[in-house]
Amino acid sequence: MNTSSIYHCLGLQDQQLLSTSYVGDTIQLKVKTKKDKLRCSRCKRMHVICCGVVERSFKGPMIGKKKCVIIIDVQRLYCKKCKIVRQEHLRFAKEQKSYIRSLEKMVLLLSSHMTIQSISRLLDLNWNIVKDIIKSHLKSKYHSPGLKGVKHIAIDEFAVRKGHVYMTCVYDLDKGVVLHVGKGKGSESLVPFWKRIKINKVQIESVAIDMSAAYILSVKTNAPKATMVFDHFHIIKKLNETISKIRRDLYNKEKDKVIKKSLKGSRWLLLKNPENLNLQKGEDSRLEKVLETNTTLFYAYYLKEELRELWNQDNIRDASKLLKQWIEEANETEIPQLKKMVELLTKHKTGILNWYKCNISTGPLEGINNKIKTLKRQAYGYRDLDFFMLKIKAMHQDIYAKCG
Template identity: 25%
Template sequence: MYSQFIKELIDLPDVLIEKERKEGERWIFELSLPEQCPLCPVCLQRTTKMTRKKKQWMHGYAQRIGVFWIELPVERRRCCTCGMTFSTSYPGISPRSVATDVFQQWVAQSCIGTSIQAVARMLKLPYTTVERWFYTHAPSFLSNTIQPKAVCVDEFAFRKGHDYGVAVMDAETGEVYSIEAGKNEAAIRSALTCVSSSVQCVVSDLAPAMKKAIQGACPEAVHVVDYFHVIQLFTEALDRCRKYLAKGGKKHGNVRYVCCLLSQCPEKLTEEERQTVREWCKESDYLQVVYQSLQHFRYVSKSQGERQAKRRLEAWIHRYLFCTCSVVRAIAKALAKRTEEIISCILSPYSNGKMEGTNNKIKLIKRRGYGYRNIQRFALRVRLETATTLQ
């Protein structure tokens, strides 16, 4: 039973376990292979043994044992026909390495979800060694088949106010597929290249570069504008009006309370809160117009079909395109340029909400690594952290 446990721990079915020993804090398992005669790698003829020595490799990790080693004989052999000399090797074990491929892959997989430094401290290995193993084996964990039906595109900050990046994420699974440095049209189009063949729906914000890049990279996909960013145009306008009234000496109590009441649907408010909103709107014509335009747009967003949504949206744009309030006119002009995207926003079940949460996760990965100088390694780390399934 004891030998069977060691056999399962080592997980090398072709080897024979001779004995185990402990040297200091290291457990070493002495292994051997059945007698065999390796052929020459050049002429495939019989060879003879010249020298034989034992070599050790790190092979696994156990909770109470720590990192355990295996010891196998390495022979130096000579071909009887061509005189070629070579060292014998084992599958998955390089004679020049200090660890087996199985151990290196396990270490690389252990780094997913934590930092490389934490794994290096746990295993008492050099940081640079663990880092090299991670970036060597980690790409093999990712799937090469990328065929999403709907994706979300959004920008995030490497360094706020200075460096930005663009991320493309699966709208259904939340897996990030690509990251590119920059937030211009070329960067967005480059990020969408890996999903352009299969994507049917692309969700983004109202940035002009997003629209141009999506039309160029995914011309057959439906462009959906995120509903939150559309409503944000109205809430920002309401906030500006509220701040203008506050400068005039008219205080409205808690700022968060004011913004919350103005941006919420009237159906969700109590009668007392509705009365408070009416009093605020009476004090400013601009505030009243912005608030009414927001409620009318919410009525447009409740459309059930494409024809109804198009008819209501055209009526809304016709009503507020020449409004006396400049803020509402600017919103109407912005929506008039994106009529098809707004209709898709009303009818589509997808949004950028999951992408906004993933942006926060991307920033946490960046801070945990104290920044990344290599964008490819940063993208690899983000893909591994957000992947739903790994190979």
């Protein structure tokens, strides 16, 4: 290996190679900074006087199967202008780091395909050093995503771990970028995001959210002119939970063993889209039998399918009529669980129908939530929540979507 090789392979532009030695499975490269490259680390002037050396060693990227160590006598320089002695500035490594920049680049390259633990073992680096390299890179690029041109956003929470520990995610529906990740699922988790919105003078036009009271209040307070759209996925989810509760209550109260047997295990049949029923397994006939034996479930199932049509209307006027009709029919059934659903839909009627004004939903954000689950599973969890939040913000980049 020669001076040209350390320049092209390791990025040592200002140094020359003095010697190469092999110790076990390690290549030791002794280098020295060229005289014409010695400058004051503060004013960058060449009028300096050498005042001794300090030996330092830096880890470099592997060369084949061999580890690489760069050993350099760092010059102590007296600057005639600054009138002070300082160590020379080394361009190939960051200050107070024991590795060179090319090794850092290799870590970032491998992070798109490997876990931190695997990179640590391959490059013989401390696990914390590998994590800090990746974290510093993510922080410099994704700590504060740009808000220019942000108009349509989605807000939703996701579970971090068991024990009702949640985080809130804000997603740009136009660019497909995570704009903010906050701890908790209350309005306080969105405070830093709204501060940035006000500082950058961004005008949010529409927001897709679930029917969380905390999120509704937060949006009304900080973006009063924005159109709130209550996501239809969460509305159908609420109705499905209502039907599950009706079935469970009926099963617990039913005394007829035949009817009780038909109700058992029928939950997914009731919640499934009729088009997805497996005809070969006789799911259609089994569902029909369940509905025939119980009038309450029949009405609940019919109303569930009717509500699905709310988002298939030609315009907001037709949708409003359908919703009004659905509320009247649900009230007529006298089913307590459905009456609670009626109260919910009546309360949030405007936000539900706003879907016809702004055709947005939290669907893309639900996809991000699934990726977050994969991210956690591959990394076996995260101890550093700040690092976890940075990884989420970088998920739209394929290189950081897979590994923990």
